[in-house]
Amino acid sequence: MKKISQHGQWSSRLAFILAATGSAVGLGNIWKFPYITGENGGGAFVLVYLLCIFAIGIPIMMAEIMIGRRGRQSPINTMRDLAKEVGASGAWKWLGWLGVIAGFLILSYYSVIAGWAMAYVVRVGSGVFEGATADGVSNIFGQFVADPEKLLAWHSLFMVITMLVVARGVKGLERAVKFLMPALLVLLVLLVGYAIDQGAFKEAVSFLFSADFSKITSDGILIAMGHAFFTLSLGMGAIMVYGSYLPSNVSIGSTAVIIALADTAVALLAGLAIFPIVFANGLEPGSGPGLIFQTLPIAFGHMAYGSFFGTLFFILLVFAAWSSSISLIEPAVAWLVENKKMSRMRACIWSGLVTWIVGIGTVLSFNITSNIKIFDKTFFDVLDYLTANIMLPLAGLCIALFAGWVMTKESAEEELDFKQLYLFKTWLFLVKFVSPVAVVIVFLKAINVI
Numbered sequence: 001m002k003k004i005s006q007h008g009q010w011s012s013r014l015a016f017i018l019a020a021t022g023s024a025v026g027l028g029n030i031w032k033f034p035y036i037t038g039e040n041g042g043g044a045f046v047l048v049y050l051l052c053i054f055a056i057g058i059p060i061m062m063a064e065i066m067i068g069r070r071g072r073q074s075p076i077n078t079m080r081d082l083a084k085e086v087g088a089s090g091a092w093k094w095l096g097w098l099g100v101i102a103g104f105l106i107l108s109y110y111s112v113i114a115g116w117a118m119a120y121v122v123r124v125g126s127g128v129f130e131g132a133t134a135d136g137v138s139n140i141f142g143q144f145v146a147d148p149e150k151l152l153a154w155h156s157l158f159m160v161i162t163m164l165v166v167a168r169g170v171k172g173l174e175r176a177v178k179f180l181m182p183a184l185l186v187l188l189v190l191l192v193g194y195a196i197d198q199g200a201f202k203e204a205v206s207f208l209f210s211a212d213f214s215k216i217t218s219d220g221i222l223i224a225m226g227h228a229f230f231t232l233s234l235g236m237g238a239i240m241v242y243g244s245y246l247p248s249n250v251s252i253g254s255t256a257v258i259i260a261l262a263d264t265a266v267a268l269l270a271g272l273a274i275f276p277i278v279f280a281n282g283l284e285p286g287s288g289p290g291l292i293f294q295t296l297p298i299a300f301g302h303m304a305y306g307s308f309f310g311t312l313f314f315i316l317l318v319f320a321a322w323s324s325s326i327s328l329i330e331p332a333v334a335w336l337v338e339n340k341k342m343s344r345m346r347a348c349i350w351s352g353l354v355t356w357i358v359g360i361g362t363v364l365s366f367n368i369t370s371n372i373k374i375f376d377k378t379f380f381d382v383l384d385y386l387t388a389n390i391m392l393p394l395a396g397l398c399i400a401l402f403a404g405w406v407m408t409k410e411s412a413e414e415e416l417d418f419k420q421l422y423l424f425k426t427w428l429f430l431v432k433f434v435s436p437v438a439v440v441i442v443f444l445k446a447i448n449v450i
């Protein structure tokens, strides 16, 4: 018996690829990947991250899409119903809840950082960075994040535009993403061109791609794995809920590979655009979340038509963040509509409000409460660490176990519909054994048990 989703369906395979790529490509690729690579020593970190994308991320992405399409509801209801179908415990619905909570928490800080990108559209556009030095650019950033009112205003604006799109359904975004994603790619390539020409390109390439394993700690390995989940939007129900709107005739395997490759390409390009500028200007690769806001304006400040390209770049970054944000909240909204019989609009107002309030904690953690630390981490750091490095991999582990051990082999095989049997067998082996064992090993290593 084939189910249909009450929320509608993507118009085509391409629409799904764009939406899922829109979800995957976001601040994680352009803002987070470079700074965590910088903080964790470069090449070895990148290698672990790539390994995690291919051995853990892609198979779990296929599993999430497959589960979503089989259940055709919000992740919470999908998990409950699919578990019941095979006589397993309805408690699997808690896995859906874990995702919904992670989504709220991630969006709460994601929106604050997207707000920075919006603020930089205006800053770069106004020409303040023209001819600026590295010190000047860092000062402007420092003054900006020290001002809670500004951060709050931008955070609020970003939340409003996110919820507006979610309230109207995903159709509008489908159209926008079609142009914006290719445009972002073109601009990134242009920036890499600038970096090759003007930056310390060789140094950057060797930083990113020559693996020195003495530079990576077990916590670094956990961060690399967590980032693989974060960047592919896995372990959160986002891809699952998008999968629930996927037409039945679309092949899941090749689609997931395309999404993951596009996402990885954007992250690597961002690294190649940013690190040459970091090294050419004597900046610190490990300077943290402000990294792109302290490096790219230098490039824009010195290249021809820099203010124009800079403005365009930050506009595209905002769009990339926007298309990710809507997927962060979609599982919660779908559940409110299904279970609480709310209209989409009401569901958006409630979930947006809760997220906005939690976001205030992140706003303050960059200024007024920056001294308040738990385990040496600010509120923002705690949220980021907890969601990306613990909640997403844990949920991803459970999704792999569910797909590999709880669902029947026949239903997984039917839904995935691989053209060759060996592909299905490889996938099954990866989700049954490789992904779960790898996640558990990385967890145990990070808490020093092994």
Ligand code: PFF
Residues within 6 Å of the ligand: 023, 024, 025, 026, 027, 028, 029, 103, 106, 229, 230, 231, 232, 233, 234, 236, 237, 238, 239, 324, 325, 327, 328
């Ligand atoms: N993948 C997004 C990024 O890299 O910016 C972030 C994200 C979106 C994480 C959706 C999780 C998610 F469900």
